[in-house]
Amino acid sequence: MDYQLELKQIVDFPRCRIYREFIQTLIKDRSIRTNGSSCLFYFLILCSYANYSSSYRNIEHLTYTVAPGEWICTLKELQHQFRFRFQHQVLSVLDSLAEQNCLTYTLHEKNRIIRYKISDWPKDNTALSYNFPCKKDVGFFFFPIANVHKLIHMGKCSEMDALLDLWIHAVYNDPSVRCSDSGPVVYFRNQTGNPLFSYQYLTERWQQSKSSVSRMLKKLESNDMITLISYSGKHGSMIYLNNYLSVMFNISDVMIDKEEIAMKMELPIHIPGEVSAEKTTVSCVPESVSDEQIIVSQEGFCVPEPHTKTIVRKVAEMLETQGIVCCRCPKAKYILSPLSACKDIVYRYSLRIICPLGSASYHFELNIKPQNPEAKTIPSVRTQTLPASPSFSEIPEILLKGGE
Structure with missing residues (x-):
């Protein structure tokens, strides 16, 4: 072997x-x-x-x-x-x-x-x-x-301690840290390369309540010290430091585009194998987008159509939280077309979001990476136990690149 x-x-x-x-x-x-x-x-x-x-x-x-x-x-x-x-x-x-x-x-x-x-x-x-x-x-x-780590665990962190903790853990343009090329992102060096964290993690780290952590972050954001990017569900949040580059490297700071960051994040989608294809869209993702809004090409698809519609719903849910208002419209159309062959390791698709009024349209490249069905965990945004299944499309991982 x-x-x-x-x-x-x-x-x-x-x-x-x-x-x-x-x-x-x-x-x-x-x-x-x-x-x-x-x-x-x-x-x-x-x-x-x-x-x-x-x-x-x-x-x-x-x-x-x-x-x-x-x-x-x-x-x-x-x-x-x-x-x-x-x-x-x-x-x-x-x-x-x-x-x-x-x-x-x-x-x-x-x-x-x-x-x-x-x-x-x-x-x-x-x-x-x-x-x-x-x-x-x-x-x-x-x-x-x-x-x-030694000092912040001595007791409750103040707003100043929290800011310095974020500042010291900022990473910029490191290939091993996801989304660090867009700006100085806070990364707590957990060896995953993933800058996402939960409020529960900061609650334990700073020894503050969740409401206090939320208040501190919102205050720092309102003072234009950080840019906070939160994702729906349990995916987590990211923090970018606004004035980091000018202080550390004496160069102009970059403008953080929340929509651009959202397109670069890899997010796992779990579709249980024991659920039938007809019930997949109902059990996994809320019906924020109807089947009539999703147009799926019938040629060259390697992922079952019910699964692709589930993925489109999840993408629409994520984009809506990042301010793309078209994803809230019940008349918007989602057109999905394949860009790669089934033999490829990562399946590439073209996703277009069309406004019926013609006021806006978005075009994304959607990459779906099937996970090994024998794997027990997803080493990505979050880790979870997966049921054994012979289906390769059970746990697709999506990576978006988009533009208007």
Whole structure:
């Protein structure tokens, strides 16, 4: 028996580049709340002031030597940057970070001066191989992504912690991450290449209720910080960062087109094998589109016609949630024609949505990839157990590419 082996290297970046100026912008932004028991925001502030090389600082006519990874400042300064009313709150945060082995610090009681040192700073922030100014208001530092998981699990995340969590997990133009070519998409590095996530996942991650997570995301979207794309049913949601490229790469940010993103997503469709062909369309997908609206070519089809109509209904349901109003019209026509032969691994179809009034028309390329009937799970948007069936068309996976 012959086997074909495909070896793929999974590359993950263990740290993220954070610009000091970006942290200063967040410190000044009072519209984003910081009330939470997670210390991600506070620790990033401390890291943004840490030295790359030894320097000196004068405080109250005294000169202090500051080593790499260290910084010295007054307790009042940290109180202002952390937005606390009392100085004991600052010390509580420093104690929590020290317990997590993120830093060590000393307090000079007489003049209330804090000296802290970031743990593992030399390992994560080695000397740069080129001459780059690392002042306190410019330059950048490297932050380990593993520290993000450790810090956000310390307690409830604030709006600022949630924004930084999304920011650090943004991926742009990575071939291994789906839809990252359209813009910086949030990807939590679960090794699936799928940027979709559920609100339940964020609820557990941020230790907030679903209503609080929804409110936080809507607020960030209304402030033009993120673009939230949600799909109907249990497919999940995606988040794009609006100002990521200008901050990280000093290039123009891209406009996120929700309809374009919707066309690129792969979504599984499950058609139970025990259900008869006549009842398939009723049991799997709501009757949002009638049989009279769907025109299926009778030539060259490898997927049974009842299954194709189910797929068209699912596509129409998805496009309607993304703002294509024609999919709400009961008079719209859906014309499906084959573009490939049955022997191909992926079946390509042409899908046209025609408005009877002639006001709009859409043309899509619909790819249907039959899954192995012996497989037990779908390694795509979601995973589910499949019943054994000899039919190859039981679990088609669709990929849309479209344009008006």
